[in-house]
Amino acid sequence: MGNLHYSFLMKLVLRxxxxxxxxxxIIPFLYILMNSFKTTAEFYADIWSIPTKIDLTNYSMALNKTQLHAYAINTVFIVSISVFLNLSxxxxxxxxxxxxxLKRSKTLYKYFLIGLxxxxxxxxxxxxxxxxxxxxYNSRAILIIAYSVFSLPFGVFVLTAFFKTLPSELEQSAKIDGAGYLATFLRIILPLxxxxxxxxxxFNFLDYWNEYILPLTLIVDERKKTVSMAILQLQVAQSxxxxWGALFAACIMVILPVLVVYGIFQRNLTEGLTAGSLKG
Amino acid sequence: MNFIGFDNYRKMFNDPIFFKALFNHMYVFVLNTVILFILSISLAILLSRKVLKERNFYRILFFFPSAVPMIIISVMWRSIYNPSIGVLNGLLGLFGLSGKVWLGDIDLVKNAVIAVMVWQALGFYMVLFMAAVMNIPDTLFEAARLDGASEIRQTFKITIPLIWEVVRTSLVFFIITSCGVGFQVVYVLTEGGPDRASELLTTYMYQQAFKLNKFGYGATVSAAILVVTMVLALIILKATEREVYEY
Structure with a gap:
């Protein structure tokens, strides 16, 4: 849309x-960040006060009580394998x-779309x-299988739209150079x-890291649960x-990796959202 | 395993709690969808115009909640709604208003759940629609302006008709994905309470199947969720059907 001449007043109202x-x-995030540094007494005295010093007791409590780091390692393990499998x-x-x-490639495509x-x-x-x-039941494998398969429709949807835009000359010249299907796929198509x-x-990393219905229903063994389940455990203890301190501290620690990934890949998320998925 | 025919379905149609959950489900999803789409489309249209230099900041910030774990969003809002330590009652207090027991009040709890769901998804759909609006060629607006069409007229005659197909696709996508979101919010916020005032079909299914081990009945409710979702999606597709404009 072109540059519009808005009056100063309109801009002010908009702003x-x-x-x-x-x-x-922002306030919900600031609220838990601020209060994650306070002792319980400080917290109940005034929720608005800015913490007088950076007190990390809540953080160490969250780590000790739930072994949050163990959950985190387990989650990273499950998530990275799932992302890799899903992309492959x-x-x-x-x-x-x-x-x-293939004769039935349209049917195959529709079959995957139904999943959406x-x-x-x-x-x-x-x-x-x-x-x-x-x-x-109660194994990491079922989480990995479920995650990587559940998001196949989305991946297939976006990637078929993308592959369709690639010129077929690329593959023809690869074929002339003697490359088979696999070599063409790995060396030419994938890099593109x-x-x-x-x-x-x-998207999948965030989905898997964030989701908690599957670990809630499929896993009983604490060592195999994901970070969300650690939060859930603290939330039950809190009630x-x-x-609230340890719960807030754990929340902040679980948001941090999300924030980092979001900071780095924010462009891929907001632009990729429309590039492949809507104009396919 | 023994088959009991349609007994579970018969049970479901005589189950007052099922109908309560069905009502809540429809209430939450319809209201949530309407509010979310009106807000996100308006925001997208406002921010797509190059009047504000800082619009990219808003885009990045508003999108962030949709990247945050649902469990954390629910925990955060549970503390916000808390009557004694919550931000919401604190803010109301600053303005001299009396606070409320947001999650303990039968009349308020559903709206409290909707607020969280809108808060979570707003940025995602805003970004989606912003891209759609910015795909519209500038020349169309320039021509309209030369013909003397006002901003509002341009919005309703050009922008909205041209992003309509994207809106419809997103509506269906939203109806389907928000089933899981609704569960994840309610499970932490209220567990369906008080007195099942915020019980959704999804939380009821979970309770029957995984808390009470009534897997058969849980599966029946699951089937109901699928039917309700498909019917909602079809109604939306039919109701939003318009002539498709190409550019």
Whole structure:
């Protein structure tokens, strides 16, 4: 849209509205950040006060009480394998759909798209039953399988749209040079698809790191649970003892990696959101 | 495993709690969708115009909540709504208003849940629509301006018709994904209480299947969730059907 000549007053009204909205977005985060540094007594005395000193008791308490670092390592393990598996599968499937010239490639594509139309939460119960039957209940494997497969529709959707835009001359010249399907895929297509892969990867990383319905229903063993479950555990403890400090501190520690990833890949997220997914 | 035919469905249609959850589910999802889309579309249109230099700042900031773990958002808002230490009652107090028991009040709790869901998703959809608005060629607006069309007229005659298909796709996508979001918010905030005033179909399914081990009945409620979601999506698609404009 072009430059518009808004009056000073209009801009002022707009800015005030946006600043109020900014405050509504920021205050919850500031509130838990500020109060994560306070002792329980300080906290109950005045929730608005700025902490007099940076007191890390809550943080060490959160770490000791829940072994948050152990959950974090476990989560990183599960998330990274899931992201890798998802990207490998999604890119191969999309390549087959767009490039192999299969008779039923449209049907195959639609089959994956149906996955976008199903709310994941209704799959939780059948997944739970299945996991018990095949002996994967309470295992990291079931989380990894579920995560990497649940987000396949999204990955296939974005990547097929992307592969369609690639000129087929690329592959033809690779074929003339004697490269097979696999070599063409790995050496030519994948490097070109890198921006799309990064976007899907980051979305999935955040999804898996953030999601808690699956670990809640499929895992009982504390060592195999994810960071969200550690927060849940602290939240239950909080409702009994009315101590918010450790809970807030744990929240801050779990948000930090998200903030870092968001800071680095913010552009991929906000731009990738529309690049492949809407104009496909 | 033994099959009991349609017994669970018969049970479901005689279950007053199911109908309460169904009502709450529809209430929360319809209101949430309407508020969220009106807000995010208006914001996207306002911020897409190059009147504010700092708009990129808002884009990055408003999008952030959708990247934050749901559990943390729910914990945060649970503390915000807390009657004694919560920010919300604290703020009301500053203006001399009396606070409320947001999550303990049958009339307020559903709206409290909707507020969290809107807060969480607003930036995501705003960014989505901003990109759609900015894809519209400038020439269309220039032509309209030369013809003397006002800002508001341009918005309703050019911008909204041209992003309409994106809005429809997003509506369906939102209806489907927000099922899980609703569960994750309510599970921490209220666990469906007080007196099941915020019980959604998803939380009811979870309670039946995983707390009470009634897996069969849980599966029946799951099927109901699928049907409700599909029906909502179809209604939305039908109701928003317009002539498609290309540019």
């Amino acid at each position: 005030i509205g946006l600043i109020i909205l900014t405050l509504i977005i 599968m999604a890119s191969m499937i999309s390549y087959v759909i767009t490039r192999m010239g 139309l199903v709310p994941h939460i209704i799959a939780v119960l059948p997944l739970f039953m299945l996991a018990r039957v095949i002996g994967l 698809a890198k921006p799309g892969l990064i976007t899907i990867g980051v 009994v003892k009315q101590e």
